[in-house]
Amino acid sequence: DTGVSQDPRHKITKRGQNVTFRCDPISEHNRLYWYRQTLGQGPEFLTYFQNEAQLEKSRLLSDRFSAERPKGSFSTLEIQRTEQGDSAMYLCASSLLAGGNEQYFGPGTRLTVT
């Protein structure tokens, strides 16, 4: 296990297209988080899962965004009808429920919407 992985690492898409990102957390971690980071900003929380349950969603997560974690392992984040404002780094993190909230981050997926 080499830590949290994300795929793809880079994605260029045209406005209006749908994109899907994947996150594989550290295997025994039951919590999984999605964040978004734009240039010059810190990561902003989007949503998180405990096992397969999505427990919280940010108001940043418009109805064009959907996240799933169907078996409590990997997660996907889909953006429908992408807009230029969606261009950002999408970060995934995972943690153990009893781990004192130490979140381990993946390398991120950089999305560019043209």
Add this chain to the structure above:
Amino acid sequence: AQRVTQPEKLLSVFKGAPVELKCNYSYSGSPELFWYVQYSRQRLQLLLRHISRESIKGFTADLNKGETSFHLKKPFAQEEDSAMYYCALSWGGSEKLVFGKGMKLTVNP
């Protein structure tokens, strides 16, 4: 709303100089505070958190509830400390992190 403020975007010092990276937060309850670091071409990683009260890589941070601050300090900076540093806050069991905008530390030889 909960907020984390890192008032300085850039800090450049010479090797061996002391450094202090400032972090202020707004939250009326009992927060949990963290410092995350991102070295060049690496992923974001936890540096330290206030509940552990540890010194990591020579860095320390003390939670001051009166001043709502959690400044990161190191008495003698090293070149390998050059990185982006983010202060973050969580609260109330939600476990989500609210980050500051980050600060770039450059330690010159």
